[in-house]
Amino acid sequence: MSTTQQSYIAVEESKAAAKPVSLARLSDYIELIKPRISTMALISVALGYTLASAHSWSLLPLIHAMLGIGCVAVGCNSLNQLLEIKSDALMTRTANRPLPSGRISLSEVLIFGITAALFGIFYLAIMVNLLTAFLSMMTLVLYVLVYTPLKRFTSLCTTIGAIPGAMPPILGWTAAGGNLNTSSFTIFAIMFFWQFPHFLAIAWLYRHQYHQAGLKMLPAAEPARGTIGWMCVIYATLLIPVSLLPQYVSLAGTLYSAVAFVLGVGYLIFSIRFLIDESRKTARELIWFSLVYLPVMLLTLTWDRLQLFN
Numbered sequence: 001m002s003t004t005q006q007s008y009i010a011v012e013e014s015k016a017a018a019k020p021v022s023l024a025r026l027s028d029y030i031e032l033i034k035p036r037i038s039t040m041a042l043i044s045v046a047l048g049y050t051l052a053s054a055h056s057w058s059l060l061p062l063i064h065a066m067l068g069i070g071c072v073a074v075g076c077n078s079l080n081q082l083l084e085i086k087s088d089a090l091m092t093r094t095a096n097r098p099l100p101s102g103r104i105s106l107s108e109v110l111i112f113g114i115t116a117a118l119f120g121i122f123y124l125a126i127m128v129n130l131l132t133a134f135l136s137m138m139t140l141v142l143y144v145l146v147y148t149p150l151k152r153f154t155s156l157c158t159t160i161g162a163i164p165g166a167m168p169p170i171l172g173w174t175a176a177g178g179n180l181n182t183s184s185f186t187i188f189a190i191m192f193f194w195q196f197p198h199f200l201a202i203a204w205l206y207r208h209q210y211h212q213a214g215l216k217m218l219p220a221a222e223p224a225r226g227t228i229g230w231m232c233v234i235y236a237t238l239l240i241p242v243s244l245l246p247q248y249v250s251l252a253g254t255l256y257s258a259v260a261f262v263l264g265v266g267y268l269i270f271s272i273r274f275l276i277d278e279s280r281k282t283a284r285e286l287i288w289f290s291l292v293y294l295p296v297m298l299l300t301l302t303w304d305r306l307q308l309f310n
């Protein structure tokens with residue numbers, strides 16, 4: 001373990017030691033479920049639900065959907081961390097997670113993750129609908145059983161990972177009774193393309209840690225300068241026309257298209273900056289913009305959809 005890793009872990013351990021036991025345990029469980037990604041996923045679920053039910057929106061079915069999908073997401077993230085104990089222990093970014101640092105046991109996480117996932121799937125089947133339960137199960141399978149193990153073998157894992165990653169708004173959509181049609185496919189496609197610059201910039205930023213942990217998130221351990229930048233530029237460019245599709249399938253109007261276009265150009269500019277000046281600063285800025293893009297795009301899409309109905 002490097003000196004940086006050791007000092008990082010020492011700081012985190014002293015922070016943890018300062019907390020009462022029950023609070024420390026709660027915060028370990030919160031860390032286990034990747035709270036920020038899960039929150040963004042649940043926001044996407046709620047917006048997908050609202051998009052499909054603009055004319056007949058009601059709160060209780062949404063709460064059932066969020067509860068069931070939330071439990072599956074908790075299962076996904078816990079089981080993902082369970083499968084990655086060894087590689088997480090080798091990366092500064094993840095070494096202090098509750099499993100590699102030994103604060104929660106393997107068997108505890110196994111039982112917690114499987115229970116949460118199964119409960120979520122059955123809850124969705126009973127309280128929401130079978131399609132949402134089935135798609136949530138497929139999301140879990142792709143994320144935990146396909147993407148996670150593939151990270152050790154090929155950088156194609158990220159293309160596979162982008163499938164479960166694009167599912168949250170679709171799960172919300174089907175939970176509201178929406179069919180798998182061109183509208184839901186359009187939202188899936190936007191989420192799918194959005195992820196490439198997001199995770200490529202992250203994978204580039206942490207490339208040495210990933211390499212040290214034996215994870216193949218990039219096509220090469222040290223890609224030739226500009227390779228990842230070019231990939232970001234290509235996907236950000238493709239995202240622009242894809243993000244304009246909702247108006248063509250009558251899912252949204254011109255307000256959405258205008259905002260999506262501006263966001264798309266912004267994402268492309270941040271990608272070009274990363275291509276021209278490949279640095280930690282420009283990578284971080286691209287990641288930051290990706291996290292602005294997603295909620296703003298989905299909120300505007302939903303808002304515009306609601307306007308079409310009123």
Ligand code: HEM
Nearest residue numbers: 036037040041044093158161162165166168195199202291
């Ligand atoms: C293949 C797909 C994806 C990969 C490989 C990926 C990977 C990551 C990683 C490694 C981080 C941590 C960055 C850091 O520590 O600096 C991160 C951050 C984040 N990701 Fe993604 N992500 C993907 C898809 C998604 C999706 C679909 C969402 C939303 C639904 C999302 C939302 C977020 C958020 C909100 C953060 C910032 C919060 C945090 O650092 O925990 N990501 N992503």
Ligand SMILES: CC(C)=CCC/C(C)=C/CC/C(C)=C/COP(=O)(O)OP(=O)(O)O
Nearest residue numbers: 041069072073076080136139161164165168
């Ligand atoms: C049912 C449901 C809504 C599930 C959640 C779907 C979802 C938002 C998946 C995220 C996609 C993804 C590949 C994240 C990175 O994981 P990683 O393992 O590469 O990240 P890490 O290195 O931080 O562990």
